[in-house]
Amino acid sequence: MGFHEVRFPASLSFGSVGGPERRTEIVALANGFEERNTPWRHSRRRYDAGVGMRSLDDIDTLIAFFEARSGQLHGFRWKDWADFKSCVPSAVVSATDQTVGVGDGTTNEFRLQKRYASGAEGYDRAICKPVAGTVVVAIDGAEQAEGQHWSVDAGTGVLSFTTPPADDAMITAGFEFDVPVRFDTDSLMVSVDGFQAGEIPDVPVVEVRV
Structure with missing residues (x-):
């Protein structure tokens, strides 16, 4: 295809x-x-x-x-x-919108995703077509610099870090997507x-x- x-x-x-x-x-x-x-x-x-x-x-x-x-x-x-958007349509995308993974000190690739939650139930949707230039990323709430700390493949939605996030580090991201x-x-x-x-x-x- x-x-x-x-x-x-x-x-x-x-x-x-x-x-x-x-x-x-x-x-x-x-x-x-x-x-x-x-x-x-x-x-x-x-x-x-x-x-x-x-x-x-x-x-x-x-x-x-x-x-x-x-x-x-x-x-x-x-x-x-x-x-x-990774947030509600009326909000501005931020680096803490969605949790995309937890560091283990070894893994340096994570897929963007969006969670749809209602009560105790939810659905995690893989995002494979982020819009280039809209992605922002944070580790434990601290925003990371694109190109220096991370990059994203706009054709697959895979987020790659230059250095694997530390063990138990919370990886979050915000983005627009198609x-x-x-x-x-x-x-x-x-x-x-x-x-x-x-x-x-x-x-x-x-x-x-x-």
């Missing part, structure tokens, strides 16, 4: 609809109870890029982007305007007359595992 490290135009994804989906298998038992299981450890996000189209120029930009990705063939970055996606169709159906009348094309986009 090919992946292009290019972001779908953020001005067009703004206003789109979508979000995470889960897959749950439910078996109803004879006694009225039910068993629930899932084959998915991680959620998968879906969006409709067509909702963000507001003009014929937007359609032209969409077609160019679609053709450059060869339809479903190549993945790309997507900005989820409802969830693109979602790796692909088009979920190999065709675009666009009607100029229909679009001018207020109709929008259906442009499904789905998250991919990378």
